[in-house]
Amino acid sequence: MxxxxxxxxxxxxxxxxxxxxxxxxxxxxxxxxxxxxxxxxxxxxxxxxxDARAAAMRSGDNREIGFTIHQIANPFNAEVISGVSDLLESEGYLVSILDSQDDPERQRRQLEAFIRGSRGGLLWVPAHDTPKSTFELLRNHRIPTVTFLRREGFDEFDHVGIRNSEATRTATTHLAVLGHRNIAFLGGLANVETRNQRIAGYLSVMQERDLADPIVWESPDDKMSGMKAMMALQKAHPEVTGVVCNGDMIALGACLALTRMGKQPGKDVSVVGFDNIQDAAVATPPLTTMAVSPRQLGRRLARTLLDRIREPEGPPAVSEVSAELTVRDTTGALTRPS
Amino acid sequence: MxxxxxxxxxxxxxxxxxxxxxxxxxxxxxxxxxxxxxxxxxxxxxxxxxDARAAAMRSGDNREIGFTIHQIANPFNAEVISGVSDLLESEGYLVSILDSQDDPERQRRQLEAFIRGSRGGLLWVPAHDTPKSTFELLRNHRIPTVTFLRREGFDEFDHVGIRNSEATRTATTHLAVLGHRNIAFLGGLANVETRNQRIAGYLSVMQERDLADPIVWESPDDKMSGMKAMMALQKAHPEVTGVVCNGDMIALGACLALTRMGKQPGKDVSVVGFDNIQDAAVATPPLTTMAVSPRQLGRRLARTLLDRIREPEGPPAVSEVSAELTVRDTTGALTRPS
DNA sequence: AGCGCCCCAGAAATCGTTTGCTGGAGGGCT
DNA sequence: AGCCCTCCAGCAAACGATTTCTGGGGCGCT
The missing domain is CATH 1.10.260.40 (lambda repressor-like DNA-binding domains)
Structure with missing residues (x-):
């Protein structure tokens, strides 16, 4: 030995x-x-x-793929990762995760190291404000790449995403039908692509239905931040009775804030989440949310990459999945007239 | 190009x-x-x-390290990962995460692929019931390895862990001093090493203080499972007024179950968590828990690996950090006499 | 006995680097 | 002129596999 x-x-x-x-x-x-x-x-x-390095060097095929994601702690992302791994590992690949923490700088360093290691492929949620040069870096090195959720205007890679603006249209309409007129959009940081799409959907309904002036409120996507943001929002705009959130963590934080302030989610103020994470169903009260299936998304993502590896040439394949409105207890008819 | x-x-x-x-x-x-x-x-x-592969092949030094963990979605783990990455990336390493999902079979496959890629080092939370052969696999291939949290009786690797039994001693004593006699241990699955250590601490206090017969209740370590488990526990043992939990997620689930059953955490039944995840402080009610600092743990973990890479020979270095009792609102004096 | 086929040995090229060696060109110094 | 010293070219051997080629031993078949 x-x-x-x-x-x-x-x-x-x-x-x-x-x-x-x-x-x-x-x-x-x-x-x-x-x-x-x-x-x-x-x-x-x-x-x-x-030794896979020596083998890959000579034969060219490389069964290691990377998954660069912006937030590893998010349970939704964790389930996507799980779905990706299931499929890819059954095909003999090793998938390793990189956490960019949504920092373009850190992401750049990681991707450069990634390229040095010349893996077989990349699944990638670009950090917000990812410069074009980072995309070109990947493209120049001919690494099979599939972007996920965000693409920052770069359309030369395969892409798997969510129909964001359609989803928030549904969510906002749901609130409008319940009688709400003062509806705000809560959560996410400026210049994040998915958030912009979601805001667009929200704004379009606000305008079409001639509701109150739109309010868009920033917040990091975790529960504690969501709670603080909701408190600030309520203070600044007490007339708001409906909130469309950028994610379930935000929505749960918002509900937390409401109960702390003595208001009842779903009665005094209605809240719609996004993602349908596991906690959403068991929260108190259970959260109304736009549901997408993370495992299914993960499997589709993996399959897209496999197709690209098998066939390096050809136009980028883009697929988007819809989110489904799942009504639970945090939304209800407007009680007090505004 | x-x-x-x-x-x-x-x-x-x-x-x-x-x-x-x-x-x-x-x-x-x-x-x-x-x-x-x-x-x-x-x-x-x-x-x-x-090309890092060709370089590493010739020169031998490899700046890619892996972190195999049992559950990527856990926010505590995510913060550890963040701490590890910070330190290691500043030293020019690339750290990629593997999610074993606590499955020894999957873990085995991942580690074999990992070895094929011959990285520079490994941080490792062994899955429960990891066979000795998996440890030997790593050792035989001379991969600088640091086990984290669990070591499954294998003491030839460096190790960073938590003083588990000390922590649950503190937690159980805390409840005992508050007057509780019927105290249960809730959460975790059988044969998980850290859980066994925590149970040992719990049992020792139960015995020393001559409290009621110990009750140990299994449950997966997520919130929903914790809620169900707490409901079952209350049904089977309504006399229990104190619960020491295997993790904060479990504890939060338990509190959820209590409120659903019309009982008040911290008044009717006292609950102590473990980890002090971010949610613990903002939960309703805020959770009493055994706090350990995940970022600090991560940095120590990274440093241990760096030392080992620098000095491959020498006896294994073992370090353990203590958890600190953080009293919030889910524990209180026993009100109704048992 | 002769022929063909299956299986394998052995040698060599290749992947993209690193690293040690020899040796030479140029410059500065005595 | 003679000598040393710096800087670099050029060659070659690694690293550990894959892959192709030639060639030959053994076997069965006619």
Whole structure:
């Protein structure tokens, strides 16, 4: 058990040539069962594991793919990752996750290191304000890439996303039908693409239905921030009775704020979330939200990348999935007339 | 912008030899400023990025490290990851995360793929019931490895952990001092090492103080499962007035269950969590918990690995950090006598 | 015996780097 | 002129695999 065994060691122990040993390990060529067994036994006892770097260097195929995401702690993202891994690992790939923390600078460094390691492919949620040069970096190096959720105006990569503006149209309409006129959009940071799309959907309904002046309120996408933001929003605009949120974490934080302020979500103020994370169903009260299936999204994402690896040329494939309105207890008819 | 440029291309364009170009890129050797500039310019215009695989293959040093963890969605883990990345990336490493989902089978496959890629080091939370062979796999391949949180009885690797039994001793004592006698331990799955240690601490206090018969209740470590488990526990053992939890998610789920059953956490039944995740402070009611600092833990973890990479030989370094009792509103004095 | 086929050995090229070596061109110094 | 010193070219050997090629031993078949 000295150093890491190489193929040559295995071959020597099995009494065959390295060429033959390689054939056996790769399952290629015509090898008799007897020889095959000898080699496999030798590899077993030596705990031989081939060096993927050397192999990839010569043969070119690379079964390691990366998934760069903006926020690893988000349970929605975690489920997407899980869906991606299921499919890709069953195809013999190793998927490793990089957490950019939505910082373009950090993302750039990570992607450069990623390219140095020359993996087989990349799944990527670009950080907000990702410069065009970062996209070009990937493209120039011919790395099979699928963007996810955001694409920042770069349309040369395959893409899997959510119909954001359609979803917030649905959410806002839902509130409007319930009688709400003072509806605000809450959550997310400026210049995030998905948020902009969601705001667009919200604004369009506000305008078409001639509701009150739109209010858009920023906040980081975690529960605590959502709570603080909702408190500030209520203070600044006490007339607001409906809130369309940029994510479930925000929405849960908002509900928290409302109950703390003595108001009842779904009665005094209606709140719609986005994502349908697991907590949404068991929250108090259970959250009305725009549901998308993260696992399904993950599988689609993985399949898109596999297709691209198989067929490097060809126009970018873009697919978007719809979010579905899931009504629970945080939305209700307007009680007090505004 | 044809294919990926190699060092030879850069050298040719700069009018120098590959050896010289390599020296410049690595910053080694004695090279005049004029030549250096020529090479750097050529690399710039060609968008040259060195191939880390080929480099690592020859030189042996590898600046990619992996972090295999059992549950990526857990916010506590996410903060640890963040702490690890901060430190390691500032040292020029790329850290990629693998999600074993606490499945020994999946973990095994991932680690084998990881070894094939021969990275520079590994941070590892072993899945529950990880077989000894998996540990030996890593050891045999001489991969600098630091286990985190769990070590499953394998003491040949460096380790960073939490003083679990000390922590649950503190938590249980806290409840006992408040007058509780019927205290249960809730959460986690059988045969998970950290859980066993926490149970041990709990049991020791129950015995020393001659409290009621101990009750240990299983549950997966997410909020929804915790809620269900607490409901079942209350039905089976209505006399229980104190609960020591295996994690904050469980504890939050338990509080949820209590309020749904019309009981008030901290008044009717006292609950202590573990981890002090961000939600703990803003939950209703705010959660009493055993706090450990995930970022600090992450930095210590990273530093331990760096030390090991720098000095591959030598006895394993083990360090454990203490958890601190943070009293909030879910624990209170026993009101109705048992 | 002769022929053909299956299986494999052995050698060599290749992937993109790093690293050590030899040796030479040029400059500054005595 | 002679000598040393700096800077770099050019060659070559690694690293650990894959892949192709030639060639030959052994077997079965006619």
């Amino acid at each position: 000295a150093q890491r065994p190489k193929l040559e060691t295995v071959a020597k122990r099995a009494g065959v040539s390295v060429a033959t040993a390689s054939q056996v390990m790769r399952g290629t060529g015509r090898i008799s069962d007897k020889t095959r067994k000898k080699v496999l036994d030798a590899a077993q006892t030596l705990h031989y594991v081939p | 044809a294919q990926r440029p190699k060092l030879e291309t850069v050298a040719k364009r700069a009018g120098v030899s590959v050896a010289t170009a390599s020296q410049v890129m690595r910053g080694t050797g004695r090279i005049s400023d004029k030549t250096r500039k020529k090479v750097l310019d050529a690399a710039q215009t060609l968008h040259y990025v060195p």
